[in-house]
Amino acid sequence: MKLAQSPMTYHQFGDIHFALKRDDQLHPQFSGNKARKLAWLLDTTLPSDITTLIGYGSVQANSLYSLAALAKLKGWQLEYYVARIPQWLTASPTGNYRAALALGARIIVTETQPAEYIENVRRPDQQCLCVPEGGRSQWAQYGVEQLARELLTQISPSVRQNTIVALPSGTGTTALYLHKALASHDIQVVTCPCVGGEAYLVKQFQSLGEKSHPHILTLDNKHHFGKLDKQDYKIWQSLFTATQVEFDLLYDPMMWRCLMDWLPNQSRTSLVYIHQGGVLGNESMLPRYQRKFG
Structure with a gap:
């Protein structure tokens, strides 16, 4: 089994044109960053x-x-x-x-x-x-480096200096090693701390022994991991309507909220988003959202 070579698809969400690295399609039982x-x-x-x-x-x-x-x-x-x-x-x-x-x-x-x-x-x-x-382990670097190699074949060399790769973080392991692999190619990696705050995420990065870290985006208001959030639910629904792709309800909405605030002020304009997989978790979260918000 080779957990590699996921396709890239192209979408528009509001004013944002982006490429979507479909790691949700790697394998029915191994998808996203866990794969x-x-x-x-x-x-x-x-x-x-x-x-x-x-x-x-x-x-x-x-x-x-x-x-x-x-x-x-x-x-x-x-x-x-x-x-x-x-x-x-x-x-x-x-x-x-x-x-x-x-x-x-x-x-x-x-x-x-x-x-x-x-x-x-x-x-x-x-x-x-x-x-x-x-x-969260150093052996995770092996699979993330493969992800980086795939991205380098899918992103044209002529636009790399204009490219941002975005993905949310739990422990931050995938974002950290992706940043390490892509920094020398002048591709910027950005992430957001879904489980704890920025300080928590930096501590996770440091525990893996890396001194150079991806750029961290945060929301202005406090975000509680796992707690039902109406804004998360609305952006998740909007993403599906715009792309016809199901995203994870736990991590992806916060990353998109951060991107929508941050991207308009950036000089780099080519966005690649890494799908986090994990949509099986929606089986339990979505009914909770529907009961609360309709």
Whole structure:
């Protein structure tokens, strides 16, 4: 399996003409930035004694589904640790949680923070492979460099100095390594901090040992990760109407809100947007939005 060579399509959203890197079309079970982050694990020969894949994070994280698919493919057992599972979700599984269960994932609620529980209670041995939350690891650079190489074949050399590549950030791993790969080609990478604030995102960048970082955009008002936001919902609906492409409801709307404020004042005018995949998560988020906002 090669998680690479996604197509580029071209669209207009309001006054913004942009190219869309369709990483949502890489693979039904591996899409968006998670596909790029996990590419190394798929392409590398790993120790034959590994039997268990261990991860942690939100019960509806895109990474849960991708890790479950990886474990199924490799013949491993996925143990995924979470702080809580809402009762309604246990009663009626949906989204990434539902799909991961169908692939055989063991989703375990911990009494302490999942990362601490894994280290102090689970104590993985040599038969375990542990993946940091959101795939924030140096081995993610492998797949992101492949993404950069694809972009360089799809962006004409004559317009590279005029090009902005945009994508939202959770841990910021993909944006960081994409910036590292494209900076020498004079292509600017911009991102926004969806999970925490700018300081949180910079700290994530620094934890990976990189001193040069992508440009960070922020909103004027505080944005709460995972909380239903009417502006996010409206821009998500507008994006679909304009492009007939479904975007992720959790990350993409904030990035587009930032871009719409920031782009009109920039001298670079050629935009490439990296689709984040993760649309399976909309299965659980969209009904919540519809109940609240119609």
